[in-house]
Amino acid sequence: MRLLVIAVLSFFIAGCASPQLRGTGDLGLIIERATGQVTLVNTTSKSAYARIGGLGDLSHASAVYSRDGRYAFVFGRDGGLTKIDLLEARIVKRIIQSGNAIGGSISQDGRIVVAQNYTPGGIKAFDAETLELLSEVPTEYAPGKFSKVVGLADAPGNVFAYALFEGGEIWVSDFSDPRHPATTRFPAGNQPYDGLVTPDGRYYLAGLFGEDGIALVDLWQLEKGSRKILENYGRGQEKLPVFKMPHLRGWSLAQGKAYLPAIGRHEVLVVDATTWKEIGRIPVRGQPVFVMARPDGRQVWVNFAFPDNGKVDVIDTLAGKVVRAFEPGKGILHLEFAPRGENVWLSARDDNKVIIVDTTSFKTLGEIAADNPSGIFFTSRAHRTGF
């Protein structure tokens, strides 16, 4: 009997194990925004291994990861929040949490997923395990007036910082008690468009669209309030039209400096990340959208708003200037570095593919077919604050 049990068990185990064990550290997903799909990819084999549909309107969709890198939480424009299992390549759960959403974030301990919403304006916190609603913070900045939320980012201590587009404020919500968040408000400036938390979790920056400058809060010293940096960087000059809003995230920090997109100027602003004073500007070939440091900080890659969205400029942070300017594809919407940055994946929306480029030789290493690809998100984000 015992032998039989062992025989049956070993057969069963062998059967189960046949899809082979695999880790999650080199996985990721590509948003295919027009068709409501994501393509799952492996960054070691540089290939796609599954495609999942039924995610709704993925305009401007983004994703965050559970601590183990197994689950992706995809935030769609239609308020959809979809939890995907990257190992089993399936949707675990999907809810519609608002009317119109813009992204989300996950807490330091990985237990709270927070969505940021345009309609109704505010943020909502969900249990990462079940997607049960835990609490919400409506962004009623004046009686009866609700603001769209932009720039939501996680910070240590299950804190989330975000900015109010119409409200012109930065809010910092502490979810130590996930069902009863405590919120502190700070003035920001005219029309914050996005925000970032520095990789050490200390500073929150909100970029301003309606005026030259960036609002900054020291999350270690909330009592000091907010302040403006880079005020009047345009010095009253007429702004160039901005055909797409830039994005900010913790990837802007490299080698003790922040590399930030100017608004209405074809420049990357360089700021000392301890004094927060401007220390330089680098001319580039369009309105920057993503200004993204390679994980080691040696390079900063820049893509651009329409009509320059076929161009990519690469800044060498040692030289302080663009060292490579090229046109890798049509409609470059987003880029994502391999976890240690030896290659970068660029979505070429109008070529229906993702292009993988070596960051040393700039040679194309491969391509992955994708339908109107936009965001690319690798599981290495799971372990980075502010991603």
Next chain:
Amino acid sequence: MYPNKLIVGALVTAAAANALAADPSPERQKELVRLVRQDCGSCHGMTLAGGLGSPLLPANLKDKPVEGLVSTILLGRPGTAMPPWDRFLNEAEVRWMVDKLLTEFPR
């Protein structure tokens, strides 16, 4: 910056009558649909249900005067994030787009 602003402004008010006669070519119409869905879509949403920019579905636009919509697209709206598109679009193209937005925008 935009020397053609005044001229376009004049066209906006004057050329309504012959706009219909000058519908963009079928190829151009395809480009315009893609531009609206993809590039206008980066603020207004690919389904035009709104985002940082206002929703552009027929129900949202039906009470707005056509001339205002045309000039908003061509000249932008100062003080907001809406830029002027007159570098890329002529008035007939914008009128065609507005007409489609007010009825049913092609996929």
